[in-house]
Amino acid sequence: MLFDRVLIANRGEIAVRIARTLRRLGVTAVAVHTPSDADARHVREADLALEVPSYLDADAIAGAALASGAQAVHPGYGFLAENAAFARACAAAGTAFVGPPAEAIDAMGDKIRAKATVSAAGVPVVPGGAEPGDVLEEWRDFPALIKPSAGGGGKGMVLVRSAAELPDALASARRTALAAFGDATLLIERYVESPRHIEIQVLADALGGAVHLGERECSLQRRHQKVIEEAPSPFVTPELRSRMGAAAVEAARAVGYVGAGTVEFIVDGATGAYHFMEMNTRLQVEHPVTELVTGLDLVELQLRVAAGEPLPFGQGDVRLSGHAVEARVYAEDPARGFLPTGGRVLLLREPGVPGPTAQPDSRPAGSGPLVRTDSGLTEGGVVGSEFDPMLSKVVAWAPDRKAALRALDRALAGTAVLGVVTNVPFLRALAVHPAVRAGELDTGLIERALPELVTDAGVPADVLAAAGLVFHALPQGDDPWEVTDGWRVGERAWTTWRLASRDGVHDVRVRGLPAESAEVLLEERPVPARLRAEDPEVDVTLGGRTVRYLCARDGDTLWLGRDGHGWAFTRHLIGDPGDRPGAAASGDGVVRSPMPGTVLVVKAQPGDRVTVGQPLVIVEAMKMEHAVTAPCAGVVTDLPVQPGRPVDMDAVLAVVTPEEE
Structure with a gap:
């Protein structure tokens, strides 16, 4: 018998996605949250919510499950999902753990033990x-x-x-x-050079039934973190799928696995030889692509298995239909080495329909590609540095791979998270890259193609012009003499708007009233311009071409968005680009934090002589370390940070006085 009430021991997009399956099944969804997460989206979408000190506090979460009357706990992924002690704590409290037995978590959670276990079962290992x-x-x-x-x-x-x-x-x-x-x-x-990373989704019940649901191609990675995943793999043949699937099922059986899990393999793209890498004893971030090609709801199957039900199908019943591709939207800046970012979400646009209701077999006959977004974002919410930078997942399904990639690109173009720098433009460039389109993938592709995928061309001229027009159209005050139409006897005068962006300080010259008739100086020549605003969108016409932007303001900062891109502009009143945070010249000795985070290690002291590139401070954000180095040779004259203290993006970490001074 299925549960009546389930506690979700997680947050963000996976907690929202689990709650939606629970709602469809008529099961009460109980959320947990930390004090700072009290108004988060996963809390709003649950039926009941309880506060806990931390998402890693196993005792507090097990206690919350008991207090709420939940019969089961779904851990999602991350946090306590692969914590055997938490699984045991749930069992001790009389609450079902929606996952494998603690013994299986122990066996596969330890990579060293896992390799020995599957090797003994005949599965090849690295x-x-x-x-x-x-x-x-x-x-x-x-x-x-x-x-x-x-x-x-x-x-x-x-x-x-x-x-x-x-x-x-x-x-x-x-x-x-x-x-x-x-x-x-x-x-x-x-290390296997240029391998493919291919994983097999497995399901097992407590009665001895075990199947695989085909593979997922996860070779598009940066810093060993998956970025775009798809199912099925363009590389895997039916014969290879059968062999790898059988090996994955054997690996699961070797540890008495129950529930949904993933067996990951490193595959030689030249020979097809595969080696076991690890087993994830939980639901995977990329599970939606498997759901879309099989028509199955993996969370529902997890719940039914945890309730003691047998799998409702056998291996011969599994069918793969069409092709699905998923892109992970991160709060990170590809142009700055994929460093984490943050901020308040001022405006949010997410394409498609929310999972898991988006299934291919529910589409109207003759309809086109299907797009699904799994997200934990809300407008007004703050993206901080204490959690993983993944914000959402955009997933596209179509009858074939080519159409699925096209649908994904269109969906990403319709994604906007103004207020936070994201990797959406990078994802769009990756989705249309020739090697990706051809299915010629390996785990080093992104690194090799990075110059093509991350361009530093600066803010496009037409976007600068649009920003200048928006600032020019904003009310300047009640005094009629403050109207910026440039009126004077004879010819109208130009107004110069000095705008600061992450790429520097720009002068944009505008004259006239944008809502009626105006001009912008583009490449030293006047261009007719007009702006029509209908919050939160503005239509900007330059030289007869009209482009629609999403627009949001946060105090003195203006955000413009289009086609998945987002640009932030602030009126620059100082006059010296070096005074703007983050825009100092590399030789001025001021060392700023490239991301919001926590100081982990201070590797220098005031008075130390340092060389160019010498590490000074290590900053951690979202479990990722970044070494901040000396921009010039000289003496450390200021070091206003301490280990364990938080820092904002562009906060001063150190000052190095150059040798010549």
Whole structure:
């Protein structure tokens, strides 16, 4: 019998997505939240909500489940999803854990033990070594990949290409592993050059039934973090799918697995040889693409298995239909090395329909591609640095891969998160890249193609003109002498708007009234211009061509958005671009934080002599470390930060006085 009430031990888009399946099944959804998350979207979409000190407080969450009368706890992914102690705490409280048995989590959550377990079951594994012992320090088979034994999501993974890099790489990986997973144990493996990352979705019930639901191609990664995933893989043949699927089911059976899980493989794109990498004992971020090609709701199946029901189908009943592609929308800046960003969501536009109601078999006959967005965002919500930077997932399904990629690109063009810098333009460039269209994928593709995917061309001239027109049209006060129409005897005068953006300070010259008749100086020539505003959109006409922008204001800052891009502008009144946060010249010695986060390590002291590129401070945000280095050779004359203290983006971390001064 299915549960009446389920507690969701998570937040963000996955908590929202689980709540929607619960609502469809008529099951009461109970949310948990920290004090800062009291008004979050996952709380609004639940039937009941309880406050907890932290999403990692297993005792508090198990207690909340008991207090709410929940019969089961769904952990989502991340946080406590792969925590065997939490699974045991739920069982001790008499609450079902919607996931595998604690013993399976222990076996597969430890990568070292997992490799030994599946190897004994006949599944091929990548050669490697592990702690305890000094095998890591003595490793000489390069290139090699260091991984946290208790890790997941690519956090803490470090690629090492020589023995000289090994000590610093081990130290960094241990810090990240301890901070992210509470366990600093590491393993090291031979790095497979240009591999494909292909995973198999498995399902198993408590009665001995086990099936796989085909594969997902997850080779498009940056920093070992998946970016775009798809199902089925353009590389996998039916015969290879059958073999890999059987190996995945054997791996699950080897640990007595129950529920939904994913077995991940490294695959040689030249030979098709595959090796077990790890098993994720939970739902995956990319599960929607499997749902869209199978027509199944994986959360519902998880709930039914946790309630003791058998799987309602066998392996021969699984059918894959069409093609699905998912893009992860992150609060990050590709132009600044994919560093995390943040801010308040001033305006939100998300395409398609919310999951999991979007299923191919529910489409009207003859309809086109289907788009689904799984999101935890709300307008007015704040994106901070304490959680993972993933904001939402945009997923497209179509009868074939080419149409699915086109639909994804169109859906991303219709996505807007004004107030926060996101990776949407990067995702659009990736989705239309020739190698991606051809299905010629491997885990190094993004790194090789980065110059094509991330361009630093600055703010387009027509966008600057649009920003100038919007500022020009804003009320300047009640005094009629403050009207910026440029009226004077004879010819109208030009008004110069000095606008600061992340790319610098720009002068935009406008004259006339934008709502009636105006001109903008573009490339030293006047261009007829007009602006028509209908909140939150503005239509900007330049030289007879009209473009629609989304528009949002936050105090003195104006955001404009179109086609998935977002630009922020502030009136610049100082006159010196070097005085604007983040725009200092590289040689002026002022070292600013490239992202909001927490100071992890201070590697210098006032009075120290430093060289160009020498690490000064390590800042952590969203479980990711970034070393901030000296911009010039000189002496550290100011260091106003301490380990453990939060810092804002562009906050001053240090001042290095150049040698010549």
